[in-house]
Amino acid sequence: MLSLQLLHQPLQLARLELLVLDLPQKASFASGIGVRMSRKALIVKWIDAQGVEGYGECSCRPDPYYSEEYLDGALLLVQRFIVPQLTRNTNLLAILDLLRRIRGWNFTKAAVEAAAFQVARTLSGYQLSQDLHASPIDEVPVGISLGFFKDKVEAYDKVQSAIAEGYRRIKLKIGPNVDTAVYEHLHPLFLDHAVPVAFDANGSFFANDLDRLGWFVDAYDSVIEQPLPPDRFDLLLVAKARYPKLRVCADEEVTCIGDLLKLHALGAIAELNLKPGRVGGIAQSVEILNDCRARGIPCWIGGMFETGIGRVLNLEFARFLPEAKAHDLSPSSRYFIEDIITPDVEMDAGLVRPASYINYRARADIMQRLQCARYTYDY
Ligand code: OSB
Ligand code: MG
Numbered sequence: 001m002l003s004l005q006l007l008h009q010p011l012q013l014a015r016l017e018l019l020v021l022d023l024p025q026k027a028s029f030a031s032g033i034g035v036r037m038s039r040k041a042l043i044v045k046w047i048d049a050q051g052v053e054g055y056g057e058c059s060c061r062p063d064p065y066y067s068e069e070y071l072d073g074a075l076l077l078v079q080r081f082i083v084p085q086l087t088r089n090t091n092l093l094a095i096l097d098l099l100r101r102i103r104g105w106n107f108t109k110a111a112v113e114a115a116a117f118q119v120a121r122t123l124s125g126y127q128l129s130q131d132l133h134a135s136p137i138d139e140v141p142v143g144i145s146l147g148f149f150k151d152k153v154e155a156y157d158k159v160q161s162a163i164a165e166g167y168r169r170i171k172l173k174i175g176p177n178v179d180t181a182v183y184e185h186l187h188p189l190f191l192d193h194a195v196p197v198a199f200d201a202n203g204s205f206f207a208n209d210l211d212r213l214g215w216f217v218d219a220y221d222s223v224i225e226q227p228l229p230p231d232r233f234d235l236l237l238v239a240k241a242r243y244p245k246l247r248v249c250a251d252e253e254v255t256c257i258g259d260l261l262k263l264h265a266l267g268a269i270a271e272l273n274l275k276p277g278r279v280g281g282i283a284q285s286v287e288i289l290n291d292c293r294a295r296g297i298p299c300w301i302g303g304m305f306e307t308g309i310g311r312v313l314n315l316e317f318a319r320f321l322p323e324a325k326a327h328d329l330s331p332s333s334r335y336f337i338e339d340i341i342t343p344d345v346e347m348d349a350g351l352v353r354p355a356s357y358i359n360y361r362a363r364a365d366i367m368q369r370l371q372c373a374r375y376t377y378d379y
Pocket of ligand 2 (some may be wrong): 017199225226251252273
């Protein structure tokens with residue numbers, strides 16, 4: 001639960017804006033989900049009667065291949081089931097109540113919650129540390145997630161440069177059809193254990209692919225993120241029995257605290273990649289983070305190629321995970337030709353300082369240039 005002071009902070013919604021943006025990426029990115037060339041984002045902007053503004057980002061994909069949500073659907077959901085139910089005089093508690101009635105659509109609900117949250121925290125002086133019961137760290141270690149490679153040479157170059165740039169963890173996308181020779185070729189780069197390596201299969205291994213999964217377990221003693229489809233915990237248990245060394249990080253599979261507790265009870269989760277959007281937003285993330293700490297489940301913050309708006313919120317959560325080796329929160333320059341906040345998120349020797357970005361300004365000029373659609377609702 002978020003603190004009552006924050007939940008009851010009076011909000012006066014003057015206008016809600018929904019912005020659909022398309023940010024060109026620096027490079028395309030391929031994974032077990034598909035290939036992406038640009039980052040489509042739905043930004044929710046809350047304008048309070050006192051002039052305070054709040055932004056939230058819906059970071060689901062444009063297609064339903066990571067989760068059921070997809071961007072055009074998200075927009076329609078907000079327009080049909082959220083916009084008509086918001087009222088001028090409200091508070092975060094009322095907003096969470098109306099969002100809770102909507103089943104699923106976590107990334108979408110998180111965007112609306114984040115926009116209202118930003119206004120409520122500005123008006124009330126709230127700090128996340130009040131509910132996470134810890135003091136935040138100032139420097140957050142970050143890792144990089146690298147997509148499928150064309151060949152050995154490209155793989156070696158990309159991993160070597162990422163290590164040279166200072167990233168604290170290299171995450172490699174894998175799938176049942178990747179060429180294992182490429183990953184064998186990378187082995188020497190990780191032998192000294194200076195920079196840990198992890199794999200992410202995005203749920204792409206099925207029952208017939210367990211041998212191939214076993215290759216990664218044997219070749220590298222590394223965590224594998226979401227090896228099996230998120231709705232097949234039965235296959236996960238089969239794989240764990242066959243490869244006792246298999247250590248699994250959950251991503252797609254954990255959309256709520258119940259999913260986490262189920263995997264934990266089954267002894268089938270070694271760590272959690274927490275994406276605040278995937279679990280429905282800030283209130284849910286606070287509960288999950290507190291629960292991970294209570295149960296000793298290692299946790300780190302993941303990403304969905306967020307723009308600066310979503311990234312800064314994710315970075316704030318990362319401040320409360322002092323034991324995490326690295327988060328999937330690379331600097332703005334890694335992803336986009338231009339980000340939509342100022343200052344850009346920067347990394348120095350694999351570290352990001354989240355406090356520098358909490359009071360970011362959204363770049364209205366850039367957003368306008370990248371805008372595909374804009375809808376406004378006055379209250
Ligand atoms: O599986 O973690 C994932 C991006 C989009 C969708 C799913 C995933 C990812 C990443 C990106 O791996 C990590 C990042 O934002 O740097
Ligand atoms: Mg993942």
